[in-house]
Amino acid sequence: MNDKRLDLETSELRYRRLFETAQDGILIVDVVSGKVTDINPFLLNMLGYTQKEILDKRIWEISVFQNIASSRKSFDDLQRKDYIRYDDFPLLTKNGKVQKVEFTSNIYRVGEEKILQCNFRDITDRKLAEEELHKTEELYREFYQKSPIGYQSLDSEGRFIEINQAWLDDMGYQRDEVIGHWFGDFLLPDQVELFRQRFSVFKATGNASTEFYMSRKNGSVVLMAFSGKIARDAKGNFKQTHCTLQDITQKHLAEEAIKENQRKYKALFESISDAVFVCYIESRKWSDEFVELNKMASSMLGYDHEELLKISAKNLFFYASSGLLLKETTDDLYAQHMITRESNLRHKDGHIIPVEITFHLFDLQGRPAVLTLAHDISNRKIAAYELEQSHSRLIKAEQVAGFGYWEFDLSSGLVNPSEGARAIYGLTEDTVTIPFVQMIPVPEYRASLDTALNNLITQNIPYDIEFKIKRPSDWAILYIHSIAEFDPERNVVFGTIQDITKRKQAEELLRVSEARFRSTFDQSPIGAAIYDSDLKYRQVNDKFCRMLGYSDKELNSLTVRDITYTDDLDQDIDQLNHLKNGDINRYETDKRYLHKNGSIFWAHISVAIIKDSDGNFLYYLAMIMDITARKEAEDALQKYKLIAEDSRDIILFMDRITGQILEANNAAVKAYGYSRKELLTMKIQDLSNPQAKMLTEKQIDYAYAHGMLFETSHMRKDGSIFPVEVSSRGADIEGTTTLINIIRDTTARKQAENALNESLQNYQVLFNSVTDAILVHQPEADYSVGKFIEVNDAAMSMLGYNRKELLQITPAEILLDGKYRIDEAPDIIRNVEQSNEVVAEYTLVTKKGELIPVELHSRMFELGGKRTVITLARDIRERKKLEEEQKKLRYQSEMSSRLAAVGEMAAGIAHEINNPLTGVIGFASILMEREDLPRDVMEQLQIINSGSQRVVDIVKRMLTFARQAKPVRHQVNITELIDNTLELRSYVLKTANIAVIKQYEPGLPLLTVDPGQMQQVILNLILNAEYSMKKAHEKGTLNITVSKAGDRVKLSFRDDGLGMPPEILAKLFQPFFTTKEPGEGTGLGLSLSHGIILEHGGTIRGESTPGEGAEFIIELPVMISDRMPAVTDPNAAVQSPTQKASILVIDDEAAIRTLIRIVLVQDSYKVDECAVPQEAMSMIEKNKYDAILLDIRMPGVSGIELYSEIIAKWPKLAKRVIFITGDTSSELLINHDIPCIKKPFNIAVLKSALAKILSKAD
Template sequence: MSSRQGHQLAEQLIQLLRDYLGGGGEATLRQAHAVGRTALAGNANLLEMFALQQEALVNVLLQLVSEEERARLTETAQQVFAASLAPFGFTPPNSDEENALLRGLNAVLERQVAERTAELHASEVRFRTTFEHAPIGIALIAPDGRWLDVNRALSELLGYSEAELLATTFQALTHPDDVATDVGNVQRLLNVELSSYQREKRYLHKHGQTVWASVHVSLVRDAHGAPVYLIAQIQDITARKQAEAALRDSEERFRQFMDNSPAAAYIKDDQGRYVYINDPIARLVGRPAEQWQGKTDRELWSAEMAEQLHHHDQAALAANAAIEVEELLPQGDGLHSWLSFKFPLTDAAGQRFVAGMSIDITARKRAETWVKKLIETTQDAVIAINRQSRIVLFNPAAEKIFGYSRDEVQGQRVQMLMPDPYAREHDGYVERYERTHEPRAIGRVRVVSARRKNGEVFPMELSVTEVGIEDDVRYTAFIRDVSERVRLQEQLLDRERLAAIGTTAAKLVHEIGNPLNGMSIATQLLERRLGKLTADESLQMSVRALRNQTNRLANLLAEFRSLSRRQQFTFRPTKLPDVIREVISTEFGLYTERGIAVEQVFAADLPVVTVDPDKLKQVVLNLCKNAVEAMPNGGTLTIRVHHAGEYVYLEIADTGSGIPDGVNIFEPFMTTKKEGTGLGLPIVRQLVDAHGGTLTYRSEPGKGTTFVVALPLQFQGETRGA
C-alpha cells in the first residue's frame, strides 16, 4: 500500500470514528472495523504495531486529528482496533511486566513512527510539488473516468479550473471521435491486456477549440490486484499537430501547384537518380512517374541525350548556383527544345540534390525562327536598340537602305542614322518617354528623314514599338525607304506645276517672244547708232543695261520652252567620267578665272550606265554652274563618281556658303541667287527622273553643298520623250 493510500484510509477511519461518537450507531462502528481490517491487511507495519501495542497504533492515528478530538477518540479507537485485531489472532498483553516492556517498546515505536511520519510527509510534499509544477498535465483518474486529482498544467491546457475538472470525466472532455478508442484502451488496462498505453488524441478546450495531446496512461492496483486509479500524463502537442497539418497542406498545395504547372519539374540525387517528378513531365514525355523513380537518365534516354542532361546537372552542382540551358528531348512528334533552369539543393543531412524546371519552348523556337526569317527577308529595315540607344539588331534590308554592314553599326548609337534635328533631339525624346510614358512616335507611322552612310538624307516611313523592359532590346523600329515614292509624288507635283508653267510659258513665248525679239533687235541697232553719234558713256551704259535685261528675259523664255516642250532622249551605254571630263574641259577656263580649283575623283572599274550623254552633260553643266556661283570668292569644286549596290553615284560638291534651312530648292522659281531664275534645278531633276534616277543633296551653311545624282545600273533606257 502506498503512503497516499494509507493516509486516505486513516483519514476515512478517523472520520468514521467521529461519526460514531456523534451518534452514528452500530453500523458506523462496524464500518470502522472493516476499514481498520483493510488498513491492517494492506500494511504489515501497522499489523506488527497492533501486535506489540494497540496504544501505539492509536497514537499514530490520533496524530492525524486535532488535540481536542484525541481524548474523545482514544477510548473508542482502542475498542475499534481491539476488535480489528481479533481476526488476526492477536490479544492484548495483561501482566505488569509485559506492560512495562511494551511501554518501553512503545516509546521506541513512537519515535520511529514520528520519523517515518516526517519522511512520509516530506515525500508527500515532494510528490505534490512535482505534481503541481510538472510542465505537462498529470491526472489521477478513477476507472470509471472521473478526475480524482489534476495538476495546474492540465487545468491550463484544457482551460478548466481544478474544481471544474474534478466535477466531470475525461470522456466528457474528449473529442467525440476519440472517446471509443480511449474507453477501449482503459478496458484493456482493467482486463490486464495492457500494462499501459500511449496515443495521440484530441480534447475539447473550455473555449471550444480542439487541443491535441500525447497521452501516456497506466493503471495502479492495490496489493490484491484490484484497480485503484489511472495515472495519465498529458502533453500538449497542438502546435506540433498544427505544424504537421500546415506541412501537409503545404505539401498538398505544392503537389497541386507542381502537377498543374506547365513546367516539367524534377529532383535527382547526387548520383543522378530521380527522386521526384511532377505530373506534367510524365504526361508530356509519355512515361508514367513510377518508371522514373530511382532511375538515372542513362536508363531513360539515349546515351547522347543522357550525357547532355548529366553534363548540365553536374554544371549546376559545380557552380553551386542556378544555371539556364537549352536541352533536346524526344516526344511523340519528334525532338522538342526545352529551356531548363537547374540548381543545387542540400537537405538537413547534407546530401546534395540537383533540381530543375523545364519549359517546352519548341513552339517559341519555331516562332523565333519564323520571325527571324521574316526579319531577314522583309524589304523593310528592322532596327532594334537597347536602353542606351545602341543598335542590337540590323537586318539585311537595313544594310541595303542605309549602306552600312551589320558589323559597322552593331553596338553603335542609333543617332548615326539620323540627320539633325532628329539626332540632336533623340536622347531627350527617349528620356521624356521613359519618364512620362507619353508617346510621340511610338505606335504611330511617321515620315521622317534618315541619313545613309554616304551622307544622303532621304525620307522614310518610321514605326516604333516598345518591345521589352530589359536592356537587351528596348525599342524596335520598322523602316520603309519611301524615297522613290516621295520622288514620284514630287515628280507628279512637279509635272503638274510644270504643265501649268508650260501652258503659261507657251502663251508667254507667243505673246512676249515676238515683241521681245523686236525689242532686242531695236536695242542692238540703237546701241550701234549711239556709238557713232555720241560719246556719252552714261547713255551707252543705259542702252547696254537695257540689252542685258532683254537678253535675260530671252533666256527666261528659253528655259520656259525647255520646261514646256516634251524632250526627246537617246539612251546608250556611257562612261560617266568621259561625260564629266568633256564638260570640265569646256568650262575649265571660266573656273580658273574665278579662282575655282577642280578635283575629279573616279572610282576604279566603274560600270557603264545607260544615259543620254547630251542630257547628262546638261545636268553636270548646270550643277557645276550652281556650285561655281555659290563660291564667288573662289573655292574647290569636287566631282566624285562611285558605285554601290545597284546604283552609280555622281556627286558634285562645293565649298560655298551652303543652302539655308527651310528652302525648297526644287520649287520652280525658288532661287537663292541674286540673278537666278529658279528653273535650273527643276530642269535638272526632270532630266535625272527621265533616267530613272534620283537627285538629292546635303548642305551645311557656311561649309558647302553636295548634290548627289543616283543612276540605276539596271535602267532599261530607250528613246522616249520626257
C-alpha cells in the first residue's frame, strides 16, 4: 500500500512539475459544465490573470477566450470536433494586448469525467521574426519596383529573367519585348563580342562593373554603367545575375567635354568602510584569484593590493579553523543569492580577525560572480564576552538561597546582620550602618520601605514587604521578602529577609510560557482549535478561521458538528470519544469541512487532549492542515499524464548529471522511431546529431536553474536528421535533479525561413549592387524625420559611416545645415507622400566633414504599416564641375557673340565713314599739290587733312575692336611696353598726384604680341585707374607688377580708388557697360581689352572690394605662334610703267570714282567708271582693261561676288584686280594674296599699288 502511494506521489510530482514548468500554456476545461478546472502558471503569466480570476468560470464567460468560444454554441462545436488547431490565433490578454499563439485542443476522458485540454504556444517572437523578414523583403521588393535605377536579371545564357519598370522606362520597351531575349540584342553591334567576353568573366568571378553602349527602342544610343553580382543556390551553383544599370551618357559626354577644355565603479567602491572582495564563481567553483578589492581589504588584512589579488578566495574565507564549509556556503549562496555568515580572517602577521561576511551572487560581464563584504566585529565579540561573564555571575547569585536575620539598633544607628543576611545583602564591612543598608534597595523601593518602617515604629503596623535590592558586593539585583517587628524597650527593629529571586523568575517564566503558547497557537501556519467535551469551540487561531471563512467570534459560537461534512461526522465523534476515554493517546484522519460559503475543503487533523494537573480531561486540542491541494493533485495526476501523452510535442525527462532518459511520451516514440522501452535505456546524447554542438556543463546548470530555450538537431532511429527547438527546465524529483525537455520538430518552419531568407538575400544583392547611395527611413507620426532603418553599401562608402552608425542617426544629421532644415522636414515628407517621386539637390556632410553635392530621388511606400521613405542619393560632383565649365563656356560664347555683334556694327560704321573720308583726304591732297592757292587756303587744307587723319585713327581703333584690322605680332619686352605707355601719361599722372610703383621680376621672357594692341590694353587699364583714384580722393597709388607664373607672364594693375561691388564686376567686360558719367566713357575700353587678350591666348580678370580699390590681372602665354595671314603691303613705291594702261574703277561712291579718275588721268591713264557691278560685267565684255579697281562693299552684288565671276571668265584679268575697301577682314583677302588698298588712302598709295600690279602684267 505504501509503495503504491509512493509511486502515486512520484508520478504526481513528475507530471505536476511538467504541467507547471511547461513552456506552453495549458488550460483544462470540464466538457459538461464548460468550467475551467485547471490552468498552468505559463498561461496565467501570458494572459496577466490570477488563478482565482480564471478557475471555476465557464470558458465563454472569460473575455480572453471569447475568440475561442464566444458562445455556448461555438463551445459545443469545439468539443464535438475533438481536435482543433489554429496556427495563428490572436489571444487578448488582460491588459488589452493581442498575443499571437498557436492553439490546439484535445478531448479525452479521466474516469467518468470528459475534459477538454487547450494548449497555447506563444509564437510572438517567431511572428515578430517572420514579420521582420517579410518587412525587410517588402522593403527590398518595393525598392526594386520603384527605384529610379534600372535592374535586370539574366540567366546563365545571358537572357533576361527579370527587369524593373525603371529599365523599361529608360530603354522605351514593353516587358514582353525584353523577357526571354538575349542581352546582346540590345547592344550596339560592336559591343556584342565585348559582352560575351565580360559575361564569361562575370560568371567566373561573381562580380561585375562595366559599361556598354545600348540601343533604345527609338534608335537613340545610350551608354549604360552596369554593376552586379551572381546569385547562387545552396550548393554554390549559378542561379541568376543581379545587375543595376545607370544611364551615364550625359556623364560620359560631360567627362569628354571637360577633357577637351581642361584636364578629408571607483570612488564609491573605495569609500566603503568594510573590506570588499570580488571574484568569479563558475559551476559552483570559486576562482583562484580576486577580480577586484578595495583599499579597506588591504588595510584590514595587512597585504598590499597586488599580493591580496593573488590569494585564493577559498583559502581566505574557508580555511579549516573558520568552521565554514565551502560547499554549504556555495549551495546557500546559489539558493538565496545573498547570505551573511560570521567567520575569521587571518591577518598577514598571523592574528585572527573576527568578521561578519556578506556574500552576494550577481552577474559580472555575463559571468556569475560573488561580491563579498567583510565587517570587523572584534569589538562586538569583546562586548559579548563581557556580557556572558556578567550573566554567569548573575546566575550564580540566583543560586544562593536561604533567609537572613537583621536588627536595626535605632539608638546606635547600626545594623546587626546575620551571615545569611550579609550574604543576601552582600555586606562585607564589619560595621554596617542603617543609612548604608537603606541605600541598598533600588531607588524606587526606598520611599515605600521608609514609610513601612516608620509605620511599624510609630503605629505598630505590621512590616511585611517585597522589594528589590542591588547587592553592593556583586551589584546583583535580588527580589527580597522582609518581615519585621519593633521592640520599643530595646528601641530595635528586628526581622528576617528572604531571597525570593528564583520564585519571581519562575513566575516570569510561567508568564512567558503562557504567552509563548498563545503566540504559537495564534500564529501557527496550520489551523489550531480547542473545544470541550460538548465539542463547542473554546479557542481558535487565525489560520483555522481563514480556512473556514469565519471570524473567531463566529467559530466560538459553533460546534464541531456544525462545520463537519455530514458523511465524516460519525467517524470523527467516535474517534473523539475513544481519545477522551483514554483508549488512544492521539488520532489523525483526513476529513472534510464545510466552508462558510458552502464549499467543501479537505483537511488532515491531528487531535490530542489537554488534562489538568490531576490527569483529568479538560479540552480537545486539534491541529488542522489544509490538504485540498493534495487531494486535487491526486485527481489531477491522471489529467497530467494524459496531457503529456497526448502532447504533439516530444517530452523527455532526463537525469541532469548523466543524461539518462527517465520518461518519454508517445510523441517521442513516434518522432524518433524507437519504442518507449528502447528510449528509457538511452541517453539524450544518443538522440543528438553527432555533428551538432552539445550543451556545456555550465549551460546545463543554467537550464536547470533558470530554464533555457535553444535550437539544435536530433537523429531518428533510421539515421535521418531533423531540426528541433528545445525548451529545457529543471526539477528535483525523488532526489534526482531532472531536466524536463519539451522538444518541437521545426522542419516545416525552417524550410519556410530558408525560403524567406533566400528571397531576402536576392533582394539584398540587388540593394547593395546599386552604385548610388540608398537611404531608407521611417518618418514619425507627425511627419518629422526618423532614424535610418536601412542603408546600402554605397551609402556607407559615400558618407564614411559603418552600418551601425548610420542606423543611429537621422537624415538631418547628414545634411548640410540639417538642424536648420529640420523644420522643413514635415512639408518635404508630405510632398514625397503626395508625389510619385520628388527630386531635389542637397549637400551631404560625410563623417569626416567633407561636403558632397547630391541629387536626391525620394519615394514613399508603406512598410509594416508605417510610412517609409526610400531615397537614392547620386553624387553629382562631376556633374557640378561640368556645369561650372559649361557656364564658363556659355559666358565666353556670350561674350564672343556680343563682341561679334559690336564688331559687325563697328565694321559697318567704319565702312560708311571711310568712303566719304577717302574723298575728303584725296581731294585735299590734290588741292595741296597746287602751287597757285593762297597760303591761308593751304593752311586750311592742312587742317582738313590733319582732322581727316584723326578720323582715320578712330576708324582704325573701331576696326581693331571689331577684329577687322590685321594684327602684326612680334616679340617685345612687355615691361618696356608698359614704361612707354606710362611715359605717354606721365604728365597727367603727375598733375593728378598719382604715384606709380613698379615691381618687375628680373629675367622676364619676351612675349609675342601686337605691340599696338597690347599698348591699347595697358593704356585702358591706366586710364580706368586714373579715373577711379581721382573720383575717390584726387590722388592715389598705382601698383604695377609683372612676374613669371609657370609658362605664363602675369601683369597686375592695382589702384586704391573707389573699388567695385560684385554685381559691377560681373558686367565689367560687357560692351558699352560703363560706370563713368555720361560723356566720360564709351564702355568699349575693357571689352576691347578683353577681346585683345583672348585673341592673344591669355586671360584678364578683375578683383575688387568696394572702398578698397581694384586690381586687374592679365596672364599671357610665353610663346604664341604668329599665324596671322600675310596681306600684301601696297605702300612700297615702284616706278610707273612707261606704257599707260586702261583702268576700270568700280565703286558705288561717286566721290571715290571721281577722285581716282582725276588722279589717274593726270598720269595719262585711260579711266572708265562704273557704280553698278552688273554694268561692270557688260563693260568688261566690251572693252579690254589692264587693271580693275574694285570696291568690296556695294549694294546688290558685292565686290567679292563680282571678283568670282571675273575669275571664272577672265582669269588673267583677275590677277590685275586691286580691291579698294575699308574692311580688310575678308577671308578672301586673308587666304589669298590679293592686292588691297585700305580706305581712306592717299594718292601716292593708289599710284604705287597700280604701278606694281601693272608691272606684273604679261
